[in-house]
Amino acid sequence: MAEYDAVVVGAGHNGLAAAVHLATKGWSVAVVEAASAPGGAVKTRELTEPGFRHDVAAMNLSMFAGSPFFAAHREALIAAGLALVPAKRCFASVFADGSYLGVSSDLDETLAGIGALSGKDARAWKVMLDEFGSDAPYIFGLLGSPMPSLAALKVVWKAYRAIGINGLYKLARLLLATPRDFLDAHFENDKVKAMMAAWGLHLDFAPDTAGGALFPYLESMANQAFGMVIGKGGADTIISAMVSVLEAKGGKLLLDSPVASLNIDGGRATGVTLASGETIVARKAVIANIHPKQLFGRLVPKAAERAGFERKAEEFRAGPGAMMIHLALDGLPDWAAGEALKEFAYVHIAPDMQMMSRVYAEAMAGLLPAEPALVVGQPTAIDPSRAPDGKHVLWVQVRVLPAQIRGDAIGLLDGREWDGVKAAYAERAIDIIERHAPGLRTKILGMSVFSPLDLERENPNLVGGDSLSGSHHLDQNFLLRPIPGYSRYKTPVPSLYMCGAATWPGAGTGAGSGFLLAKLLAGR
Numbered sequence: 001m002a003e004y005d006a007v008v009v010g011a012g013h014n015g016l017a018a019a020v021h022l023a024t025k026g027w028s029v030a031v032v033e034a035a036s037a038p039g040g041a042v043k044t045r046e047l048t049e050p051g052f053r054h055d056v057a058a059m060n061l062s063m064f065a066g067s068p069f070f071a072a073h074r075e076a077l078i079a080a081g082l083a084l085v086p087a088k089r090c091f092a093s094v095f096a097d098g099s100y101l102g103v104s105s106d107l108d109e110t111l112a113g114i115g116a117l118s119g120k121d122a123r124a125w126k127v128m129l130d131e132f133g134s135d136a137p138y139i140f141g142l143l144g145s146p147m148p149s150l151a152a153l154k155v156v157w158k159a160y161r162a163i164g165i166n167g168l169y170k171l172a173r174l175l176l177a178t179p180r181d182f183l184d185a186h187f188e189n190d191k192v193k194a195m196m197a198a199w200g201l202h203l204d205f206a207p208d209t210a211g212g213a214l215f216p217y218l219e220s221m222a223n224q225a226f227g228m229v230i231g232k233g234g235a236d237t238i239i240s241a242m243v244s245v246l247e248a249k250g251g252k253l254l255l256d257s258p259v260a261s262l263n264i265d266g267g268r269a270t271g272v273t274l275a276s277g278e279t280i281v282a283r284k285a286v287i288a289n290i291h292p293k294q295l296f297g298r299l300v301p302k303a304a305e306r307a308g309f310e311r312k313a314e315e316f317r318a319g320p321g322a323m324m325i326h327l328a329l330d331g332l333p334d335w336a337a338g339e340a341l342k343e344f345a346y347v348h349i350a351p352d353m354q355m356m357s358r359v360y361a362e363a364m365a366g367l368l369p370a371e372p373a374l375v376v377g378q379p380t381a382i383d384p385s386r387a388p389d390g391k392h393v394l395w396v397q398v399r400v401l402p403a404q405i406r407g408d409a410i411g412l413l414d415g416r417e418w419d420g421v422k423a424a425y426a427e428r429a430i431d432i433i434e435r436h437a438p439g440l441r442t443k444i445l446g447m448s449v450f451s452p453l454d455l456e457r458e459n460p461n462l463v464g465g466d467s468l469s470g471s472h473h474l475d476q477n478f479l480l481r482p483i484p485g486y487s488r489y490k491t492p493v494p495s496l497y498m499c500g501a502a503t504w505p506g507a508g509t510g511a512g513s514g515f516l517l518a519k520l521l522a523g524r
Contacts, residue, residue: 001278001279001280001281002030002278002280002281003028003280003281003282003283004027004028004029004030004252004280004281004282004283005022005027005028005029005282005283005284005285006018006019006022006027006028006029006030006282006283006284006285006286006287006521007029007030007031007032007271007272007280007281007282007285007286007287008029008030008031008032008287008289009032009259009262009272009286009287009288009289009290009299010031010032010033010040010288010289010290010461010500011031011032011033011035011038011039011040011239011243011253011255011289012038012039012040012041012042012289012459012461012500013039013040013042013064013238013239013242013509013511013514014040014289014499014500014501014511014512014513014514014515015031015040015287015289015499015500015514016031016038016239016242016243016246016514017069017242017511017514017515017518018287018289018499018514018515018517018518019031019242019246019251019287019514019518020073020242020245020246020249020251020518021069021072021073021514021515021518021519021522022518022521022522023245023246023249023250023251024073024076024245024249025518025522025524027284027521027522028250028251029246029251029252030251030252030253030254030280031246031251031252031253031254032254032257032259032272032274032280033253033254033255033256033257034256034257034258034259035255035256035459036255036256037255038239038243038253038255039236039239040289040459040461040500041056041057041058041459041461041462041467041501042055042057042058042235042236042238042239042509043055043056043057043235043236043239044056044231044233044234044235044236047326047448048326048327048328048393048445048446048447048448049328049445049446051387051388051391052328052386052387052388052391052393052445052446053233053234053386053387053393054234054326054386054393054395054448055231055234055235055236055377055379055395056324056326056450056458057324057455057458057459057462057467058235058467058509059230059235059377059379059395060228060229060230060345060346060377060509061084061229061230061231061235061238061509062222062223062226062227062228062229062509063508063509063510064238064509064510064511065084065229066140066222066226066510067510067511067512067515068144068512068515069510069511069512069514069515070511072515073245076245076248077238077241077242077245078241080240080241080242080244080245080248081237081240081241081244082237082238082240082241083231083232083233083237084229084230084231084232084237085229085230085231085232085382085383086105086227086228086229086382087227087228087229087230087344087345087382088104088105088106088227088343089102089103089104089105089340089343089344089345090102090103090104090105090223090224090227090228090344090345090346091103091195091219091223091228091344091345091346091347091348092195092341092344092346092347092348093191093194093195093198093347093348093349093350093351094335094337094341094347094348094349094351094436095191095194095337095351095352096351096352098336098337099191099337100335100337100338100341100347101113101114101117101191101192101195102195102340102341102344103195103220103223103224105223105224105225105226105227107126107129107224110125110224111125111126114189114192117189117191117192118187118188118189118192120188121187121188121189121192124186124187125187125192125224128186128217128221129221129224129225132217132221132222132225133225134162134163135163135167135170135171136221136222136225138155138156138158138159138162138163138171139171139214139218141155141158142155142156143505143512144505144512144516145516146487146488146489146504146516146520147478147479147481147487147488147504147505148479148487148488149488156168159171174213174214174217175211175213175214176210176211176474177210177211177212177213178205178207178208178209178210178211178212178213179196179197179200179205179206179207179208179209179212179213179216179353180193180197180207180208180353181213182213182216182217183196183197183213183216190352190353193353194350194351194352194353194356195220195348196216196217196220197216197350197353197356198216198348198350198356198373198375199215199216199219199220200212200213200215200216200356201350201356201359201360201373201399201400202215202219202375202399203215203319203468203472203507204319204320204360204400204468204471204472204473205472205473206356206357206360206361207353207356207357208357209360209473210473210474211472211473211474211477228345228346230345230379230382230383231383232383232385233383233385233386234386235509238509254274257274257275257276258274258275259272259273259274259275259299260272260273260274260275261273261299261301262286262288262295262299262300262301262496263279264300264301264493267493267494268493268494268495268496269282269285269286269493269494269495269496270282270286270495271286272286272299282495284495284521285495285496285497285521286495286496286497287497287498287499287517288491288496288497288498288499288500289498289499289500289514290460290461290498290500291316291460291461291463291469291470291500291502292313292316292470292482292483292498292502293313293314293316293463294460294461295313295491295498296309296310296313296314296491297310297313297314300493300496305492306492306493309483309486309491309492312483312484313482313483316470316476316482316483316502317470317471317473317476318403318463318464318466318468318470318471319400319466319467319468319470319471319472320360320363320364320399320400320401320402320403320466321363321400321401321402321403321452321455321464321465321466322397322398322399322400322401322452322455322465322466322467323372323397323398323401323422323425323426323429323449323450323451323452323455323465324395324396324397324398324449324450324455325394325396325398325426325429325430325447325448325449325450326393326394326395326396326447326448326449326450327393327394327396327444327445327446327447328387328391328392328393328444328445328446328447329391329392329393329394329440329443329444329445330391330392330442330443330444330445331390331391331392331443332378332380332381332392332394333376333378333394333433333436333437333440333443334437334438334439334440335347335436335437336436336437336438337436342378342381343381344378344381345377345378345379345381345382346375346376346377346378347375347376347378348373348374348375348376349373349374349376349432349433349436350373350374355371355373356373358370358371359371359372359373359399359400360400362409363400363401363402364402365402365406366402366404366405366406366407367402367405367406367407367408367409368401368402368405368407368408368409368413368421368425369400369401369409370409370410371432372398372399372400372401372428372429372432373398373399373400374396374397374398374399374429374432374433375396375397375399376394376395376396376433377394377395377396377397378392378394378395379393379395380392380393391445396429396433397467398425398426398429401452401465402452403452403453403463403464403465403466404416404464405417405418405421413425418451418452418453418454419451419453422449422451422453422454423449425451426447426449451465452464452465452466453465455467461500461501461502467507468501468506468507469500469501469502469507470482470501470502470506472506472507477504477506478504479504481502481503481504481506482498482502482503486498487503487504488520489503489513489516489517489520497517497521499513499514499516499517500513500514501513504516
């Protein structure tokens with residue numbers, strides 16, 4: 001029976017971030033992981049052909065690169081091999097008329113594209129970017145503080161001192177607005193609006209969902225100001241580096257070690273028992289980097305005094321599902337809208353807000369969308385090391401999809417189970433790309449498809465294929481995430497804490513919850 005100060009259940013990037021920070025502060029830490037490799041939703045594997053490295057789920061590491069965790073442990077992580085590759089041309093959207101609009105870290109290039117559509121919008125973009133420079137410290141400060149906390153109040157106070165009550169009102173409206181209302185208030189051209197609104201579907205924000213304006217705003221402005229980054233050789237560069245730093249600090253990672261039960265003694269969490277029968281004792285804390293439904297529905301024994309919390313954990317609502325399509329290619333797509341599209345990290349196929357609203361409504365009704373929104377990642381355009389010379393990988397995220405299929409919006413697919421329809425639905429997605437990049441199919445050397453059900457099988461935290469580990473709508477965000485009264489990572493069980501995308505500040509690769517929790521536990 002081994003003993004540690006802390007036992008972390010789940011070696012996703014938030015769990016590893018917590019473990020690394022605690023180990024750096026002198027805690028003894030063990031991380032137990034059911035899978036044969038660490039990383040959770042941040043993994044890179046040869047899914048199609050030998051030599052083609054595909055990011056299984058997460059690809060964009062910009063949030064990690066700009067995170068307080070990376071700032072705090074930068075030197076150690078880089079020394080452990082972490083390497084990032086910048087993308088000058090960040091994201092673009094293609095439209096039904098065969099045109100495109102994109103954002104480059106070169107402001108003049110972005111403004112030229114927007115200005116060709118609307119001089120007024122080009123000026124508005126520049127004004128928004130200038131205001132982002134003054135507002136961003138307060139927005140990121142809020143996102144980087146426990147919720148609620150004195151630190152969050154200090155951020156609000158500093159914002160009030162700097163930008164006044166009217167500035168606070170403006171930020172509050174941004175946090176509460178729908179994407180459509182926010183974009184209509186700032187821009188006139190539909191293509192500019194659609195280009196930004198597409199980021200809302202990376203979470204679960206349709207154009208008319210309250211609280212959905214923030215992510216399109218942050219992604220658009222942050223990409224303009226700082227560019228985008230991906231991992232050298234794969235997104236798992238951050239995982240391998242964190243594991244190396246953890247082990248160098250004396251921490252231990254146990255793979256292929258599913259937890260059978262979480263042990264409670266005297267009313268507090270005292271460790272875990274593995275499926276192998278081994279018990280690992282936690283002297284100070286058990287940190288669960290797993291979905292609340294997995295934690296309180298499977299690992300923590302039910303108790304009458306926790307019945308209300310357990311019910312709310314079961315009711316924690318998933319976001320819509322996603323499908324991942326990984327292609328090994330003989331060459332990058334030949335985008336009809338322009339050769340320059342081959343240089344963008346992301347190409348969104350979500351041409352207008354009407355389409356985005358329709359696909360979201362169809363998915364929420366349990367229907368396979370007639371025309372899903374697609375996020376087409378081109379990592380080898382930025383990092384050729386992920387494929388053999390002259391070859392490429394394509395990372396395609398199909399958004400948004402139902403976890404449980406009730407029908408097909410256009411009546412062509414009869415199946416109600418993902419195992420039966422995923423191949424045909426993947427072809428529907430490829431048909432959409434083919435319309436914008438004729439000849440794509442002739443370049444395909446290999447393909448691997450993960451349906452929403454496959455994603456949950458790959459990572460049980462992705463309930464129903466929800467890559468967000470829970471909807472980010474306002475009733476499940478900020479101090480309400482994941483459960484009102486438990487946004488500071490505690491649970492009703494003393495010494496048991498939660499982190500991960502299901503907790504504040506939510507989904508993404510920023511390691512926010514793991515780092516915030518570790519700082520609370522370590523006192524700094």
